[in-house]
Amino acid sequence: MTDIAKVCNDILEFIDQHDNYLITTHLSADGDAYGSALAMAYFLESKSKQFTIVFHDQEKEEKYDYLWGWSLINPYCDEKDYHFDAAIIVDVPSRSRIGNPAQLLPSANHCIKIDHHPEEDELAILNLVDTAASSTCQLVYEIISRSDVEISHQLATLLFSGIMYDTGRFSFSNTRARDFEIAAHLTSLKVNPSEVANHLFFNNNVESFKIIGYGLSNIETFLNGKVCVIFLPYSVMQKAGQLDIEELTNYSLAVKGVEVGLFIRQVEPDFIKVSFRSKGKVDVNKVAKVFGGGGHVHAAGCRTNGDPLELRDKIIQEIEKQLP
Template sequence: MQRKLRGEKKKIINKILKIIRENRTFFITSHMRPDGDSIGAQLALGSFLKRLGKEVYIANRDHVPAVYRFLSHSSDIHVVEKVERNFDVAFILDCSDLQRIGDIIDLKNRVKIVINMDHHLDCELFGDYNYVEPQASSVAEELYDLFKQSGLEMIEEEVLALYVGILTDTGRFQEANTTPRCHEIVAELIKKGISPQVVSQKVYESRTGPALRLLSLTLRTLEVTAGGKIAHLLITQDMYKETGGREDETEGFVNFARDVAGVEAGILFRETEIGDQFRVSFRSKGKIDVSKIARLFGGGGHRNAAGCTVKGNVGEVKQKILNAVSREVANTGTTEGRDSQC
């Protein structure tokens, strides 16, 4: 499958470039709770299309996380429940299935051609055209190849957006999807003017005082269970109020749960503003598949990073989730490196 996709890559990119040439209006979206790859890829693709004279509308269900707002045109990404417009083409980026876009558009009736660009191993081929490359570190990496093949020289903001996508989806070049190929691409991006130091400061060293106070309260809730294999953290609405930290500043908090030595699955529970409902984020090491758990509760993701929303009070939600995670941990042996594709 992977070899076949690799062999067909030139073809699918050429097909996409042809569709771009032959159409005028483009919709771009990505998954709920967007990350650095989904935002970076949407912005780079949006810029590319606009430079070709196309009409582009980018919209997501959730806001751009604060750390990515330094990217040019990030404020042009619309945040809407439903897009009530028609387009020639829709690009769905970084989604392993269509549920991930949160029903933001009626694709059947509003769009002529759906293009799925993704890099998840289990991606459903829901597009009319699917540029799905599981060995790519990120959609940003796939877009890099599209840019290359188009012959259009990248401009500065596109280079930066792609770099941020690769940087964040590989967990700063630490996860198992960090390949020689993605380092080669990053070398090219650095040659085009990226300063890794400056970007790192923007993405990882820009926490606000309130956000750090929120992190400190969050870390105090750390509990380790299941014989040291599961760690979890909790953020309540009271904690946001007490610190002034916002939910969109909690990016990366869940990693602290996974960072505990010996822990195989880390969980972050975040109480939502409507009460008796929690957003649950999972991170795992090795072969523990947290996307399976998230799917049980109507969420999604992939093997080592996933999320869902669960109704109930804090005790009920914790119990349900911890039971499910404990079962998964017990059924899966500890293994070598993690394979994170965000």
């Protein structure tokens, strides 16, 4: 029995023995976070288990409303008296990245963590963590496919959505043969890749494109064209609101000759979010960790305070240390 098979079976046994679950993920939840959290919720419901899904984010992203269970997601609320006997934590390596729902976690002996990010905090007694996996949804598939729960069309759509999102439509460097094997199985269950892609990537409104256009028209390069920066100041971010502009992260790496792309957003006058992308020569996880963030070798992020242009310069200095 392989290690992953043993861990999956241990998780299935744990789930059978416990009830009253918290399901949570990282703040600023993305497609893999939604897909993996809701897939585990679907699985628990199939096992007649009680669960509550709690995200740090106060607003759910409407582009995911086609997914089973979207309406079951609760934003964290201080005024609610939560109590959970067990927890399933997906797609997040550290307590700080969970946000406020981290306060609701029972002891590690009653927690499961499923993730494909490098481990940072010990959050659970059972950990299915594989940094070579494309997505957390891939790992959730590995668990559920070993259970007695049949993968329905709804569950297949959840899993396929997370894998498609985190592989960038099966185009990012984290895409492996296993993803295509799983995708082949899920599409045999009547998942429509075109429909999923339309929900995830081709569902923006006109205002989103205007802001994306601003970012592209003000693009800058540094270190002899090896670093590309897209920056949205606070005045523009105020107009963005809840609009989907994350595609700018991928555009930052699309310029010829660029090794690292940065998408910097001044969300508040003193609060900045940064998304990092790398073609491989620079480990952006290491760069992001310098600024309190983290992620993967090819994709990472951080949130911090300060002046955005000073932060940009400091990040570029860290990137330069890794470039030949």
